[in-house]
Amino acid sequence: MRPHHTLLRAAAFAAIATMTMSAGAAHAADLRVVSSGGFAQAYKDLSAPYEKTSGDHLVSEWGPSMGATKNAIPARLARGEPIDVVIMVGDALDKLMAEGKLEPGSKVVLANSPIACAVRHGAAKPDIHTVDGLRNAFLQARHVAYSDSASGEYIKRELMDKLGIRQQMEGKAAQIPATPVGEIVAHGDADFGCQQRSELQPVKGIDIVGLLPHEVQLKTEFSAAIVRGSRHPDEARALLRYLAAPANAQAIAATGLEPAAAATAAR
Structure with a gap:
C-alpha cells in the first residue's frame, strides 16, 4: 500500500x-x-x-x-x-x-490538471522551468511524444507556435493515440514527452522533470x-x-x- x-x-x-x-x-x-x-x-x-x-x-x-x-x-x-x-x-x-x-x-x-514533461528514468533532466528552457528541451530531443487528448491538442495547436518551433519539430514530434505518453517514453520510443501530470505520475520507468512554465501552461x-x-x-x-x-x-x-x-x- x-x-x-x-x-x-x-x-x-x-x-x-x-x-x-x-x-x-x-x-x-x-x-x-x-x-x-x-x-x-x-x-x-x-x-x-x-x-x-x-x-x-x-x-x-x-x-x-x-x-x-x-x-x-x-x-x-x-x-x-x-x-x-x-x-x-x-x-x-x-x-x-x-x-x-x-x-x-x-x-x-x-x-x-496541469501539463508536465518527462524523460526516461535515469536520463538527463532538462531544465524546463523557463520558456527558453522548455524550448531547448523540445529542440534538443530526438523524438518527442504528446497525447491525443486535451494536453496534446494544446501542444500541437498552440504551444509549438508559442515556442516558435513548429517547423523545427516537424518529423520528430508525434501525437500518440490511445497509449499513455509515459509508456512511450519509458520504452525508449521517445526521449521527451509531455502530458497531464496526473497521467504521467503513475507510469513506471520515467522521471517527471517539471510542469510547463506558467507563461505557457494550460490546466485542463x-x-x-x-x-x-x-x-x-x-x-x-x-x-x-x-x-x-x-x-x-x-x-x-x-x-x-x-x-x-x-x-x-x-x-
Whole structure:
C-alpha cells in the first residue's frame, strides 16, 4: 500500500459515511463508469473504499475524452453503450451535455490538471522551468511524444507556435493515440514527452522533470456527469457527490491534480 493511502482511506470513509446517511436506504447497484486518463488514478484510489461502504459495485472502464479511437467516451455514447457516469475533460463533457447525451444539471467539477514533461528514468533532466528552457528541451530531443487528448491538442495547436518551433519539430514530434505518453517514453520510443501530470505520475520507468512554465501552461478541467438514460441515476448522483467531496481533496491532490473541492473550501 502506498504511504498516502492510510490517511486518505480514513477521509474517504468519512465522506462516504456522510453521504450514505443522507442517501437513505438506497439499494446497491452496478454502476458503469468510464473515466479518461487524467482522473483515472484518483478514481482508482477512491473507488475501492466507496464500494466497500456504499455497497454499490463500480464497473470501471477507461477511454479518452476526445479523438477517434473506439474507446473514446464520445464514441462510446454514440454507440449507445449503457454507461451511468462519465469522468472527462470539462470542455468535451460540456459538448456532450449540449448534444443531449448527459443528464442536464448533473455536471460536477472535480479537479484541474496541469501539463508536465518527462524523460526516461535515469536520463538527463532538462531544465524546463523557463520558456527558453522548455524550448531547448523540445529542440534538443530526438523524438518527442504528446497525447491525443486535451494536453496534446494544446501542444500541437498552440504551444509549438508559442515556442516558435513548429517547423523545427516537424518529423520528430508525434501525437500518440490511445497509449499513455509515459509508456512511450519509458520504452525508449521517445526521449521527451509531455502530458497531464496526473497521467504521467503513475507510469513506471520515467522521471517527471517539471510542469510547463506558467507563461505557457494550460490546466485542463476534469468533470463528471450522469449519462442521460442511466438505469441508476440516484446511485450515480451519490457517486458524484462522493468524488467531489472536500474530504477527498487530499486523495485527488496526491495523484498530481489540483482538486476543485480544495479551491472551493479555501474561498
